[in-house]
Amino acid sequence: MKKLSKYLSFIFPLLLAFACVEEYALDALPPTEADARFTFQPTAESDNILRFTADGDFFMMNWDLGNGQTAEGKVATGTYPLAGTYTVTLTVFSAGGSISSSREVVIAETDPLLLDRPIYNMLTGGSSAVEGKTWKIDASRSGHFGVGPNPIGAAGYFPEWYQAGAFEKEGSGMYTDRYTFFLDGFGFRMETNGLVYLNINQGGNFPGAFDPGVGDLSAPYTAPDNLRWSIVESDGALPELTISNGGFIGYFAGGRTYQIVRLEENELFLRFVDQSETSRAWYVRLIPEDYVPGAEPEPEPEPEPQNPDVSFTLNDLVGDGRKVWRLKPAAGAFGVGPRPNSDEWFPSGNDISSERACLFNDLYIFNSNGQYEYDAQGDVYGEGYMGIPDACQPESSLAGTVGAAWASGTHAFSFTPGTPTDLPKITVTGTGAFIVLPKAYNGGEYTSGPPRENESVTYNVIGYDEASEELTISIRVSSEAIYWTFVLVPVND
Secondary structure (H helix, E strand, C coil): CCHHHHHHHHHHHHHHHHHCCCCHHCCCCCCCCCHHHHEEEEEECCCCCCEEEEEECCCCCECCCCCCEEECEEEEEECCCEEEEEEEEEEEEEECEEEEEEEEECCCCHHHHHHHCCCCCCCCCCCCCCCEEEEEEECCCCCCEEEEEEECCCCCCCCCCCCCCCCCCCCCCCCCCCCECCCCCCCCECCCCCCEEEEEEHHHHCCCCCCCCCCCCCCCEECCCCCEEEEEEECCCCCCCECCCCCCCEEEECCCCCECCCCECCEEEEEEEEEEEECEEEEEEECCCCCCCCCCCCCCCCCCCCCCCCCCCCCHHHHCCCEEEEEEECCEEEEECCCCCCCCEECCCCCCCCCCHHCCCEEEECCCEEEEEEEEECEEEEEECCCCCCCEEEEHHCCCCCCCHHHEEEEEEEEEEECCCCCCCCEECEEEEEEECCEEEEECCCCCCCCCCCEEEEEEEEEEECCCCEEEEEEEEECCCEEEEEEEEECCC
């Protein structure tokens, strides 16, 4: 009887929970138009920047702000630089369905200050550019199109998984399309010249889609007229550029909102999330239609660096004939950023020596006979490019994978002393030779194994403290100024 009582006391709350779920599913009513009502008022910044607040509170609330902007949540902010009447629509969703409510917003006067903004002027050419500013894909530049992780990976806002070579997508339609931005009315014109380029998962949305022979799909498409653009700038986030329905830029992956990674007079670098596979993000780089890369005057060469503070010798590296090094277990000892000795992209000042203990126990051994040894101490920090999951795991996991050459092994090394204008350098050579990070090599990162045979990888010595014997090395992996930096300390046998 006691057992039965305990069983009933366990099962009754579960039955009650299921009953509640079923009751919610059966009795949930669709929202009414009153549920989608909202109010709005101008902000302190400008009468043309309005704050909208929904009356109700639902698990999903979508806004169409009538100016090309969209938003989600109970509260939204819309910017209306131009005088006019705008229709704002709020759509709310409940378990029983959805409903929308709309209101007209009248902007009495144009606010010139909201129009004269550097980001607008750079994108459109400003108020003097009556014909707008037309952009095209920078086809001649390597990396004009690519893909990387979402959320961003260690390399930051960069297509670290794949970068297209110059003119690699010729014939897809990507290079013949043009995109014109107008400041007047925030107009956008998309000229497809017959074809557009799209993700293979979007083929069903484009009649006549076909394989262009360069990967993914191409399709005949004519963009609608009267397209618009909008930009939302939020604190602590990249600006977001949105194109109204029917328009897109460069490559269609299901969405029309783009993060502006970089916007300059002659460059527009965009990032956008793949809507069919949200764990990845695509990148496109554009230049003005009439801009010819390399035609501008060559910049003055930077003066040769002076390095009086980096005094590091071969004896410092090999000691009495054999010296063992490992990562310093502290913040700043392992990271990536836009300059040497920076970890602002990852791990942003955090100490990850406990989280990645299998990385911080690795040994890097230099011998006076030119032999370099890597000893993983029985475990490694895996990543997808190595053919194993992202995590600390036994080194034996590498056996039989594309990353097998990155396991413990013996290679060769050479040392180049520093001069008043050149940093000291350490070069390791061999199939799978590396210091600290297997994927990093000079000018790139592996996106998949195996490593190239008998490759040499060179690291700059950017700092050395003779008292603590703390050694700081750095490697540049991209022309886009992406640097990995590692701080090593000797191991006392």
